[in-house]
Every structure is written in structure tokens, then in C-alpha cells.
Amino acid sequence: MRWLKEGNVFKMQVNVAPFGSTGIKVFMTREGDLIIHAGHDEQMEDDGYISRRFEGRIAIPMGLDSNSIQSSLSPDGILSVTAKEKASHYEKIIPVFPANPHRHLSDHPRVSPGGP
Numbered sequence: 420m421r422w423l424k425e426g427n428v429f430k431m432q433v434n435v436a437p438f439g440s441t442g443i444k445v446f447m448t449r450e451g452d453l454i455i456h457a458g459h460d461e462q463m464e465d466d467g468y469i470s471r472r473f474e475g476r477i478a479i480p481m482g483l484d485s486n487s488i489q490s491s492l493s494p495d496g497i498l499s500v501t502a503k504e505k506a507s508h509y510e511k512i513i514p515v516f517p518a519n520p521h522r523h524l525s526d527h528p529r530v531s532p533g534g535p
Contacts, residue, residue, distance in 0.1 A: 420455070420475045422483075427504040429483050436496025437471055443498060445490045451479045453488070455498065 423430050431453075435443055438457035445455050458472040479485060479502075487503040 420477045422477070422480050424480075424504075429480060429502045429504065431477070431500045433475060433498045433500075434496060435473065435492070435498045438473065438496075440492055440496075443492065445498070445500065447479065447485060447488065451485075452476050453479055453500065455500075457498075 420431060420433055433455055435455075435457045438459050442459045443455070443457045445453070447453055453476070455475040456473070459470060461468040461470045482505050484503045484505045488500065489502070490498060490500045492498050
């Protein structure tokens, strides 16, 4: 299991076809890991009864928005997990223009050179 980054989206795919759609759980830990559980109870197969279990654990990458994590299961048993990249802390950069170079702070009626 590994994360791939395409643009501003993180993606991961896991083949869970042997486990069926009802035995799959995806959750996030407080420590920042993503865990995938898959399994099924005993089933009769050619050689007798067989049960299968799978647990995958992977760290959630820095910069991933954990609130945007989604998972889906394809008809052929491929579990896809996607999440968006965190938005920048700054929504908009505001340019800073120089003040009028000919006006001095002491020219302002409410500000004296010694402070407010």
C-alpha cells in the first residue's frame, strides 16, 4: 500500500476482492494512520473451510486533509481511497504598497512622533 499524489489529490488502491464487500472497514487512528481491515468468516472451498484476514496500516501523508478522506469499492474488488491536499493557510495574499513617501508620520493629526 502506498499513497500516490496526482495534482492536489492523494490516492491509494488495494485489491480486497477475496474478502467480499461486507467485510471491509477503513478508519483513521488518532496517531494519523489509515487502517484497512478486510476479512470473512469461514467459507467452504475446495480443500475445506477457509477464513481470510487482511490488515493494512499506512501513515497519512503530511499535507493531506484528513476530513476529505473518502473510499469506494469497485465491482471487481478494488478499494480506492482518496483525499484532497490541505488548502494553504493563506487564502489570499494581500499586496503591501509603500505609503506616500512625502508624508511623514508626524503629519498625521492623531499620531505624535513619541507614539500614540
